[in-house]
Amino acid sequence: MKKKKLTIAVTGLNNTDNPGPGVPVIRGLRESEYFDVRVIGLAYENLEPGIYMKDLVDKTYQIPYPSSGSEAFLDRIKYIHSKENLDVIIPNFDAELYSFIKAEKELADLGVRTFLPTLEQFDERAKSNLPKFGEKYGIKVPFSKTITSYADINNLRNNFDYPLLVKGKFYDAYLAYNPEQVINHFNKITAKWGVPVIIQEFIRGTEVNVVALGDGKGNTIAAVPMRKQYITDKGKAWGGITIGDENLVALTKKLIAETKWRGGMELEIIKNVNNEYYLIEINPRIPAWVYLAVGAGQNIPEALVRLAIGENVQPYKSYDIGKMFIRYSYDMIGDISQFEKLSMTGEL
Template structure:
C-alpha cells in the first residue's frame, strides 16, 4: 500500500531527564503504516536534543516561548508554513497548549494546518486547581485539594489536611511534604519555577498507575493503555514501566472520556489505594513522554491522533499487549558546533 505523504510539526523535542513527549510521538508517527510522515520540529531551546536527531526530524525551527503570546507564535508559524506546508501540528507541552488551542481555528482556516486538541473548556476544567470540581462534575474520585497563593497559608493547612501532603506546581513538579517547614520550602522552590498558584493535595497512599489515552471529542475512547512505573527518577519520572491489565482503570478512563467528551490525547495519573479505590490525581492534556510504550503494546496513539486531525474515521483500538515494558536510556549524541551555531543564530536547522 502506498503511504500518503504528510508534513507534521511537533514540539517537545527535549529528551533530557524530564523528557518531553516530542521524540516518542515522532517515533510513533514514523512507525505509521498508512502515512509517510515528514517531521518538522519546533523547538524553544538550541540544546533540545531532538533538533539534532536528523534521522527522525527533517528540519527544526525555533518558535517563541509561550510567554511571548499568540501573535508572535502565529507570525512564526506563518513563516515556517510558507516553507514547509505543514498539514498537522502536534503540540506536546502543557505550557504552550493554551496558545495552540486559541490559535487552532486560525491555523486551520488561514494556513490549512490542522490539529486535534482539547477544547479550551476541557483544558481549563482539568487544571490542577480545578480538579476537585472536575471530579464532582464527572463523578470521579479526586484527592482533596486546595489552591494557595501565599506561603502564609501553609501554617493553617493542618486544619484541613493531615501530613504528609503533596505540594504541586500549576504546570509541573510535585513534592511530598511531611511537615509545614517542608511544605514552605517546596512552595518557594516550585513557585519560583512555575509561578503561582500552588496546589496542596491530600496524599493518597497506594500505587501510582498512569493511562495514556486518545478521545475523539464525541465521547469515544479511541485508545487507552495503562502503565505502572517500575523505575522512577528523583524527578518522579518513569525510567521504566510496564503495561497493565486493569479493567477498573480502563472503565474509569472510558467513563471520563465519555462524560467529558475529551478531545485529543491525554495522560491520566491515578493512585490505586490498598483498598482498591482509584483516585485521579492529574490529567495532562497531551501525550505522556512514555507514549511509545502504547505503540509497542499495539496501539499507535500518535498515528491515531494524526488521522483524527486529518478528519479521518478512526476505529477505536480494542486490545493491547499486557506486560510490555519500556526501559529508557540516555545517549550522547556527537554534534558539530556548526549545527548549534545555525540553530542558535538563524533559528532553523
C-alpha cells in the first residue's frame, strides 16, 4: 500500500522529567501504516529536547506562548503554514488548547486540520467544574472546591480532612498535610497558572489511567488503561503497564458516548480499596505515555490524524494486556551552532 504523504505539526516537544506528549505522538506517527509524515515541531522554549531529535522532527519552529494573545499566536502559525503547507496540527498542551479550539475554523479555512474537543466539552471537564461533571454523568469524583485567596485557605477545614490535594488550573498537583503547605503550594501555583486553585479531597487507592480517543459522534475509537508502576517525585509515570480492567474501559466508553468527546483524552482515576472508581481529572489531549498504547496495538496518534483528515475510522477492538513502558533518559549531543540558529531565526 502506498502511504499517504502528510505534513503534521506537533507541540509538546519537552521530553523532560515532566514530559510533554509531542515526542511519543511523533513516534506513533512515524510508525504509521497509512502515512508517510513530515514532522514539524512547534516549540515554546529553546531547550525542548524534541527540537534536537533529528530522526523524529524534520524541522522546528518557535512559537509564542498562548498567553501573548491569539493574534501573535495565529500569525506565527500562518507564517509556518506558508512555509510548510501543514495538513494537520496536533496540539499537546492543556494551556494552548483553548487558543487552538478557538482558532479551529480559521485554521481549517487555511487547510490546516485539527481534531479537538469542542469548547463546551473543554470547559465542562475543567478541573474547577469536575464536581458538576461527575454529577451530570453519574461518575464519582472527589469532593473539591475552588479557591482564589488566602482567606479561603483557613476555611478549608470545614470541608476537608488533611491531607488534601492542591491543584493548578492547567497543571501541577501537590499533596498538602496542613494549611501552611497549602499556602506554599497556592503561591507556587498562582505564580505560574494564576487563580483559581483547586482543592481536592485526597482519595487513597491505586492510580489508573486511560488514554482514549473519541470520534465526536460518541464512538470510542481507542481506549487503553494503564496502571502506573513507578512514579517520579513530580508524580509522573516513569513506568506503567497495560491492564485488562473492563470496568475502566466501560467507564471510558460511557463517558465518551455521553459527552460525544472529540479528540484525544486521558482519564485519571483512583480505584479505592472498595473497588470504587473516582474520576480525578480529564486531560483533554493525548498524554505523554501514549506510546504504550501504540505498543499495545492501538496507534492513537495515527487514528487521530485519520479522523482529522476526515477518514472513516473503525474502533480498535483490543489491545495487548501486560505491555509495559519503561521511561529512560538519554543524553544527546548538541552544538552551540544549533542553539544559535534557533535563537536567532526561530527555526531549526
